[in-house]
Amino acid sequence: MLKNMQSEVKLTRIPISEAKFPHPFPIGLEYSAPARGHWTIAHVALSLPQAHLIYVCPKGCLRGVVLTAAELGVSDRFSTIEVSEENVLEGDMEDQVINGVGHIIEELPEKPPAILVFTSCIHQFLGIDLHLVYDTLRTNHPDIQFTDCYMNPIMRKGKWNPDQKMRRQLYTLLKPAPLDKKSINIIGNDFPLDHSSDLYRLLAENGYLIREVASSKDYAAYQKMATSVLAITTRAPAIAAGKYMKIKFGQQHLHLPFSYDYQEISQNLQKLSDQLGLDYQPDPQLIQRCEKALAKAHQIIGNTPIAIDYTFSSRSLGLARLLLAHGFNVKTVYIDEFEEEDKVDIAALQKLAPQLELRPTIDVGMRAAPRGSQEKVLALGQKAAYFLDSCYFVNIVEGAGLYGFDGICRLAEEMIAAFQTPKDTKSLIQIKGLNWGCGCI
Secondary structure: OOOOHHHOOOOOOEEHHHOOOOOOOOOOOEOOOOOOOOOOHHHHHHOOOOOEEEEEEOHHHHHHHHHHHHHHOOHHHEEEEEOOHHHHHHOOHHHHHHHHHHHHHHHOOOOOOEEEEEEEHHHHHOOOOHHHHHHHHHHHOOOOEEEEEEEOHHHOOOOOOHHHHHHHHOOOOOOOOOOEEEEEEEEOOOOOOOOOOHHHHHHHHOOOEEEOHHHOOOHHHHHHHHHEEEEEEOOHHHHHHHHHHHHHHOOEEEEOOOOOOHHHHHHHHHHHHHHHOOOOOOOHHHHHHHHHHHHHHHHHHOOOEEEEEOOOOOOHHHHHHHHHHOOOEEEEEEOOOOOHHHHHHHHHHHHHOOOOEEEOOOEHHHHOOOOOOOOOOEEEOHHHHHHHOOOOEEOOOHHHHOOHHHHHHHHHHHHHHHHHOOOOHHHHOOOOOOOOOOOOO
């Protein structure tokens, strides 16, 4: 029986006081808002310099990744193998991958040092022997490194979702090497850690070389990441990658979560210093700088309503907590699910601002939800800007390399600029993979 979804009453807003962990909204049919700046597994994989990507999928699945490569202007680093009904019926899926990859390699103008092969859910449904596939590829092409990657939506509710898995697989091509005690990895981030950040400066000022995939100029520079003595993660989806670096290469793993809480930021810097044996002394002026920057932003922005979405920062609730504590009028946070690191912020916000509105971004009810606002709204993130039809927004995804006290100061500056200067929202949010390839704001 057909059901009229337009008449269905959907729960598309709740106060944070009623939010349940980890899913504040029911799981069901999903909607994708046309705010496209957030990164996908294709963007993450393409950040590996000189690597070639091959997607093995049915035609419908290939459409999106083909368009991604075309929009980024990197079609030369990207190939596809189409899985048809005939392949399914013939049962030659292993041969199709092996022979298809071999043919692509023959046609490439230059052999890449590494190839990332993406299989899809149909290979899992049919029980394809991936061990055979990759063993054969490595035997047939010994001068190329291969790793297994997955464009598999059924992984979303499993142990690792596609994003976590991709960030881990990005480091499986590294070759074991002697460790360098003055070399440290920052892993799992889309953007390079900003050089002015407290974490980066602490390491650099003590003579450490910081390595990241996002700042690696070529494949040889990427391989140097195997020599680092410590792997630092700042985002929860990268923790699996950090554990892999510890097991595979003997690197110590330290998770220093991205945060807007002064105490947690200081604890992260202290934890890093203890790990490396550094004499770290907290600088009270760093907090004073944050207070002055936030006070200046509040003086300009005043009581203007503010909305935040989860693509802006991995700690969107922590950001709401910081701004509310400093007098800003944060009205709405767009978020679909909570992470473990959100628990402290949820509890604090339920006391500080129990009526703070939470709204989903993927619930099908948001497709028909009213757009716009009767008053000027400052949006932090593309999805918030889209749903509120605001031209005043900070165009950042995934934190954009900002971190720590310095990150808070720079964020305050970005908020002032966004409040004072309107943007062409419709044009900007259609750009897929914001700042891919440059690592800048």
